Amino acid sequence: MRGSSLGYLFKEGARNVWVNRLMSLASIGVLIACMLLIGSSVLLSVNMNNVVGYVEDQNEVVIVLEDDMDQSELDELDDELHDIENINNIVFVSKEEAFQNEKDKLGDAAELLREDDNFYPNTYRIKIDDLEFLDETVDEIGRLFGVEDVKAPTDIAETLTSVKKLVITMGMGIVALLIGVTLIIIANTIKITVFNRRKEISIMKYVGATDLFIKLPFMIEGLILGLISAIMAYFILWGGYSYLLSWLEENPSTWIQSMYGSILPFKEIGLKLFGGFALGGTGLGVIGSMIFVRNYLKV
Amino acid sequence: MIRFTNVSKTYKNGTMALKDVNLEIQDGEFVFIVGSSGAGKSTLIKMLLHEEVPTSGEVEVNGFKLSKMRRRQIPKFRRSLGVVFQDFRLIPTMNVYDNVAFALRVTDVPTRDIRRRVPYILSLVGLGSKARCMPDQLSGGEQQRVALARALVNNPRLIIADEPTGNIDPELSYEIVDLLNEINNVGTTVIMVTHEHDLVAQFNRRVLTLEHGHIIADDQEWRQ
Numbered sequence: 001m002r003g004s005s006l007g008y009l010f011k012e013g014a015r016n017v018w019v020n021r022l023m024s025l026a027s028i029g030v031l032i033a034c035m036l037l038i039g040s041s042v043l044l045s046v047n048m049n050n051v052v053g054y055v056e057d058q059n060e061v062v063i064v065l066e067d068d069m070d071q072s073e074l075d076e077l078d079d080e081l082h083d084i085e086n087i088n089n090i091v092f093v094s095k096e097e098a099f100q101n102e103k104d105k106l107g108d109a110a111e112l113l114r115e116d117d118n119f120y121p122n123t124y125r126i127k128i129d130d131l132e133f134l135d136e137t138v139d140e141i142g143r144l145f146g147v148e149d150v151k152a153p154t155d156i157a158e159t160l161t162s163v164k165k166l167v168i169t170m171g172m173g174i175v176a177l178l179i180g181v182t183l184i185i186i187a188n189t190i191k192i193t194v195f196n197r198r199k200e201i202s203i204m205k206y207v208g209a210t211d212l213f214i215k216l217p218f219m220i221e222g223l224i225l226g227l228i229s230a231i232m233a234y235f236i237l238w239g240g241y242s243y244l245l246s247w248l249e250e251n252p253s254t255w256i257q258s259m260y261g262s263i264l265p266f267k268e269i270g271l272k273l274f275g276g277f278a279l280g281g282t283g284l285g286v287i288g289s290m291i292f293v294r295n296y297l298k299v
Numbered sequence: 300m301i302r303f304t305n306v307s308k309t310y311k312n313g314t315m316a317l318k319d320v321n322l323e324i325q326d327g328e329f330v331f332i333v334g335s336s337g338a339g340k341s342t343l344i345k346m347l348l349h350e351e352v353p354t355s356g357e358v359e360v361n362g363f364k365l366s367k368m369r370r371r372q373i374p375k376f377r378r379s380l381g382v383v384f385q386d387f388r389l390i391p392t393m394n395v396y397d398n399v400a401f402a403l404r405v406t407d408v409p410t411r412d413i414r415r416r417v418p419y420i421l422s423l424v425g426l427g428s429k430a431r432c433m434p435d436q437l438s439g440g441e442q443q444r445v446a447l448a449r450a451l452v453n454n455p456r457l458i459i460a461d462e463p464t465g466n467i468d469p470e471l472s473y474e475i476v477d478l479l480n481e482i483n484n485v486g487t488t489v490i491m492v493t494h495e496h497d498l499v500a501q502f503n504r505r506v507l508t509l510e511h512g513h514i515i516a517d518d519q520e521w522r523q
Contacts, residue, residue, distance in 0.1 A: 001407060004410045008404055008410075016392075200391075200392070203388045204390075204405070206377060206382055207377065207401060207402045208374045208375070208378035208406065209374060209401075209405040210374045210405070213405055
């Protein structure tokens with residue numbers, strides 16, 4: 001195909017968007033609505049996931065050490081503890097520190113504590129990476145030499161793990177469902193668009209146009225509509241999300257505030273969303289046009 | 300040249316539209332095809348355009364054997380002929396110029412050739428001043444002349460006109476056929492389907508009469 005012909009076909013595609021502007025508007029509307037639905041679900045589930053992750057991070061396991069350990073034994077335990085996977089934030093709290101902490105807390109009553117009778121044990125405070133494997137990790141720690149007891153929030157961990165699983169499966173399920181619905185709606189929209197212009201297509205065939213010559217402007221049109229929708233959906237979602245965030249900031253309730261830090265800023269996920277929109281929108285437009293135009297090419 | 304050899308066409312619903320038709324039209328001829336509705340005129344035209352293929356027999360047009368033609372060859376074949384329909388079939392969203400230019404664009408003609416050729420053809424059919432009009436701003440006769448310009452623009456060896464005067468005023472019909480006549484005078488083969496006997500009588504040309512799927516008359520000269 002000659003370069004000028006290719007240029008003509010691109011221009012035709014762009015012109016068709018304008019000439020059939022009512023249908024274009026309808027297609028863009030449908031696409032944006034679908035993208036907004038999918039985008040909000042993605043944002044919601046990502047944030048839910050994050051909040052659950054935040055709560056998860058609040059867990060603390062306390063390792064109580066035996067009282068009669070010398071420094072070399074303590075050092076050895078420290079090394080072994082650092083070798084264990086699935087834990088982080090390993091903080092050692094010595095007998096003396098624990099005593100001092102308690103003394104500070106008691107205030108006037110601190111006199112009751114006597115320096116020569118420090119009954120507080122050496123402890124470690126650690127955090128668990130993945131609560132799902134809490135039991136295994138606790139077992140592993142319990143087997144180390146010098147560990148008297150491991151205090152872990154087992155019940156909370158179980159609840160959190162199942163909540164997290166639910167959030168992930170439901171989020172994925174809803175997004176998958178929405179994508180399915182979107183595919184059907186868009187397929188139908190393209191079908192109507194092409195059907196409206198079946199006469200035009202058949203005329204082109206009679207004049208001796210090749211299939212590619214007829215299909216290309218439709219594909220360009222699909223590309224343009226998909227791209228416009230992606231851009232608009234991106235900005236609407238951005239605006240809506242920022243508005244919601246600022247509202248949360250102005251109307252803090254304690255529980256929202258406590259997890260405010262774990263809500264994702266838009267710029268962290270926005271680009272990925274836009275990439276998905278643009279790729280999905282243009283891909284659907286191009287492939288959809290290709291499939292449905294073919295139905296009318298058999299003249 | 301056009302040659303039908305023992306062509307029969309039976310549609311899926313059982314209608315036998317053409318029955319064992321044999322026909323030869325030489326290059327440069329002007330042929331009217333007449334007959335009442337249902338006689339098989341439309342089927343004959345559809346065969347010529349490769350819109351339908353015969354159930355049996357062979358159709359040969361401009362050197363293409365249509366029943367064995369591959370799908371990929373159809374565009375190339377259609378560019379070797381020009382078609383005019385009763386309902387004009389102009390693309391409603393393109394202006395007159397673009398409708399005519401379209402027939403050149405599909406054949407990958409360079410833009411500067413299109414710019415030269417389209418105005419020439421439009422002035423030939425008397426529409427030089429209406430190039431920027433949209434089809435719905437034109438009268439029926441004008442629209443048909445645009446269609447004719449589109450059919451002519453890439454210098455086809457054969458023009459097929461399927462009831463070209465069916466949708467336009469009788470006084471303008473003569474003009475259209477006269478245009479076809481002139482085109483024929485410079486060597487292009489013209490086949491025109493019509494049921495307007497008065498019109499046929501005004502031009503002293505070969506007339507094929509179809510009835511119930513048979514050619515019942517083939518008059519080299521025809522007077523009412």
